[in-house]
Amino acid sequence: MATRRADEVPRGRSALNGILATAAGLGAGHLAALMAPSSSPVVAVSTRAIDLTPGPVKDWAVNTFGTADKTVLVVGAILVTLGLGALIGVVARRSMRAAMFCDVVLVVIALAAASAESARETLWLVPGLVTLAVAAWALLGLTRAAESVGPAHAEGGLARRDWLRLALAVGGVGVLGGLFGQGLRRSDGPQAVALPARPLPTLPTGLETKVPGISALVTPASSFYRIDTALIIPSVDVSSWRLSIGGMVDHPFSIGWNELLAMDAVERPVMLECVSNEVGGNLIGAAQWLGVRTSDLLKRAGVQPGADMVLSTSVDGFTVSTPLTALTDEREALVAYEMNGAALLPEHGFPVRLLTPGLYGFVGATKWLVRMEVTTFAAQQAYWTVRGWSDHGPIKPGSRIEVPRDGSTVKQGRVTVGGTAWAPGVGVGKVQVRVDRGAWVDTTLGPDVGVEYWRQWIWAWDAAPGRHELQVRVIDEKGKPQDQTVASPVPNGASGLHTITVDVG
């Protein structure tokens, strides 16, 4: 069959060859990564990208994309790589050797990302090498097919059909590899574990039964916000899971699942908030947690004088620095293994997470917990503190209006306004609202579930026609109002009044 030189192939066709070959490589690599889930090139590179993200950028991403931030990152990484693939396809017109070299460089970057994972997998090399082999094979094949042209229609048509057939096959490898690789990893559900039966202390009925639209007193685990750096939810087997406690202690030890379950357990209603939560935002929830007191574990280890921090580590290498006092004082921080009466969901830290009442998640709520190291703030830094977030992260007192919704229209007359408010460690004394910057008026509070829990509130508003501004504030049990200064989340949490606008018709 007659051929043309590579540089006679239309540029667009060469670019398409590069895109298809790259897609095939990524898809095959993702499928191969069923053997080493975090080492799939797309996953490894995206994970490294998250790790290299400074605090303000993380905050921007969370606020712009919410909990879809990871999807945006992965899709972005795929698109950028396919773009580079197009360039490699064009490079192949001049020199196949140079194109292959570019492929190798990209795969070396992916391999470096996979090897840098703090929890490096045994077969971390496999997905990258599969990616390289498939991408190189596909680029060679497609380029050769694109170079083939027949002298007359008949043969030329054949050559074109050959390319098309190969292109479809290569594209298919990319798409199907990616879909199967993803689908098969989704299919292994959470491990079923037997937990000792314990009657749940019943909480009072929340105001959500009276006022539609206000947050439930207890947030169901399935709708609890999720924030973490894990692109793939770590899957931990309780039979091999262990929590080790060491560092500045007299008796370092480690404890397995059954031993932990046999320890004295406490059930506590506790709210949790992400430091990235904006005023009025949704990165907050409240639940009943059950687990072992961190103070019991630390007592057993025997903390040495001079320590002021516990650095806890997740199975995926993520770290959290918690002030030692917060893990030993009367707030009763937990190594928790139940949420709302059931085992933790994988996305919320199964089998075991840290839960420190009154502290933002990044300084007290390590999911997939495997290690607690007693140390000092001077000696060690944790994942987000290295990236510009504060060392100590007490949750700022705050409040939010949930009904009516910001920007909605309501009928004039009696309108129920309601929401949630919190003042961890001290407790909610009062929640007040004001209309159009008038006088603050007291609202009616929902059930009191303790100082580490949020409190629902409602208020009957006699709404006059027109556009109105509503604001809310919490006053803690000691009489201190929440900070009204407008601050963005970085470095230690947002503050300011939640303010909404409502049209009364």
Ligand SMILES: Nc1nc2c(c(=O)[nH]1)N[C@H]1C(S)=C(S)[C@@H](COP(=O)(O)O)O[C@H]1N2
């Ligand atoms: N292993 C691990 N634990 C983690 C994180 C993480 O990225 N990895 N993020 C923390 C942050 S920033 C928050 S706000 C809470 C969120 O817990 P949730 O997803 O169960 O709501 O988990 C904390 N624990």
Ligand SMILES: [Mo]
């Ligand atoms: Mo967070």
